[in-house]
Amino acid sequence: MGSIANMTSDQIGLIKATVPVLVEHGNTITTVFYRNLLAAHPDLNTVFNTSNQVNGHQSRALAGALYAYASHIDDLGALSSAVELICNKHASLYIQPDHYKLVGQFLLEAMGEVLGAALTPEIHDAWAAAYWQLADIMIGREKQIYDQSEGWTHWRDFKIVNKVKESEEITSLHLAPVDGKPLPAFQPGQYISVQTYVPALKYPQARQYSLSDQPKPDYYRISVKRELGLNPAEPGATANPGYLSNVLHDTFNVGDTLQVSHPCGDFFLSPGDSQSAHPIVLVSAGVGLTPLTSILNTLTSQSSSSRKLHFIHGARSSGARAFKDHISALPKDFPSLRATFFTSHPSEADTEGVDYDHVGRVDLSKLADQDLFLDDAKTEYYICGPDKFMTDMESSLKAKGVSADRIKMELFGTGGVPH
Numbered sequence: 001m002g003s004i005a006n007m008t009s010d011q012i013g014l015i016k017a018t019v020p021v022l023v024e025h026g027n028t029i030t031t032v033f034y035r036n037l038l039a040a041h042p043d044l045n046t047v048f049n050t051s052n053q054v055n056g057h058q059s060r061a062l063a064g065a066l067y068a069y070a071s072h073i074d075d076l077g078a079l080s081s082a083v084e085l086i087c088n089k090h091a092s093l094y095i096q097p098d099h100y101k102l103v104g105q106f107l108l109e110a111m112g113e114v115l116g117a118a119l120t121p122e123i124h125d126a127w128a129a130a131y132w133q134l135a136d137i138m139i140g141r142e143k144q145i146y147d148q149s150e151g152w153t154h155w156r157d158f159k160i161v162n163k164v165k166e167s168e169e170i171t172s173l174h175l176a177p178v179d180g181k182p183l184p185a186f187q188p189g190q191y192i193s194v195q196t197y198v199p200a201l202k203y204p205q206a207r208q209y210s211l212s213d214q215p216k217p218d219y220y221r222i223s224v225k226r227e228l229g230l231n232p233a234e235p236g237a238t239a240n241p242g243y244l245s246n247v248l249h250d251t252f253n254v255g256d257t258l259q260v261s262h263p264c265g266d267f268f269l270s271p272g273d274s275q276s277a278h279p280i281v282l283v284s285a286g287v288g289l290t291p292l293t294s295i296l297n298t299l300t301s302q303s304s305s306s307r308k309l310h311f312i313h314g315a316r317s318s319g320a321r322a323f324k325d326h327i328s329a330l331p332k333d334f335p336s337l338r339a340t341f342f343t344s345h346p347s348e349a350d351t352e353g354v355d356y357d358h359v360g361r362v363d364l365s366k367l368a369d370q371d372l373f374l375d376d377a378k379t380e381y382y383i384c385g386p387d388k389f390m391t392d393m394e395s396s397l398k399a400k401g402v403s404a405d406r407i408k409m410e411l412f413g414t415g416g417v418p419h
């Protein structure tokens, strides 16, 4: 490990002084960084998400992380949830200490290339110290996650044992380990990485997919939305087609093999909560329903059937909505479960009151306070969907008096570089 002793107070001051430089040049530095790193080490294309390279998301996210780090260099606690999120994702991709050496080297070189003489030897050394301060924290946390993964520390072959179309755009894959050994339980809400060779790219790619059912010993279920990559101006479109999601939908079938990493992620049903009695509200949009369906299935199979649960979901149309029949059938055995569906663009075949409850995007103000269990100060709220959706739901719950500690969501907390 390239560890450097603690930063000096002068170095901390120098890092804070470079915050405006990161605002101006952060995106250029990280763009140069990824370009040079991947040119010198093309094998790392398997580690980085190529779609996010193409659309610039990855360099913007790294620039945002550098900015957040420099801004909080004297208050690292403010970054702990972002660090936890990133370490889980790294562990899901089997990132190793040697990767940090390469990243540190190429990042400092990219700073030098972009900033020229403005990167004085003192600022260079301060950033080297800052980099290794954070890298050591992350390497340490990732080691802990590997140590807790019951010996599952490398990609493992899984076979598709079932493929189920859940909606017009979401298909589930049931994945069983080829070695036949029982699977470790995961925390409902966590994800796995799935890796396979993508012919269009000529190298393997990995993506994280939330586990969408309760833990089972013999297989995991993921539910994948096909990312078509339509015109980005269209509602719901993404700029690039999902390399992996399209391959999984079109090419992979029962009997085919993929590589899978152990379950990770810091967004999950609090351990022991399935046995508790307090009400739970699950709020999702689009394919964000996958981790919440895992939580829902765990709760409805393990909690008392009188426990108050409310599943609130928004989809573009009822045809785009996954698990429709499954969720509609649950209240038969779990009468205290409520489900409310919003549809933002109902199709002609959709009927209000039958296929959905409300037209439009999820809007919590359309629900009565008692349906959000606002009268119970122990009610917990789990939110998953597009980032803006999550922050909007969080704001409206806070406006209704819900304390932040009862609102759970997985959001990369650092934001980007300010404009």
Ligand SMILES: NC(=O)C1=CN([C@@H]2O[C@H](COP(=O)(O)OP(=O)(O)OC[C@H]3O[C@@H](n4cnc5c(N)ncnc54)[C@H](OP(=O)(O)O)[C@@H]3O)[C@@H](O)[C@H]2O)C=CC1
Pocket: 191, 210, 225, 235, 236, 237, 285, 286, 287, 288, 289, 290, 291, 314, 315, 316, 317, 343, 344, 345, 361, 362, 384, 385, 386, 387, 388, 389, 390, 392, 410
């Ligand atoms: N953290 C995790 O574990 C997971 C996160 N996700 C995230 O969930 C998201 C789901 O995306 P996807 O299925 O493509 O979503 P869609 O674009 O299909 O949108 C689904 C629904 O959400 C609505 N919506 C979009 N933005 C908002 C908003 N700000 N407020 C209220 N409603 C909104 C859409 O309305 P309209 O039609 O008007 O656009 C639509 O009705 C992705 O961003 C994905 O990253 C998904 C799975 C797991």
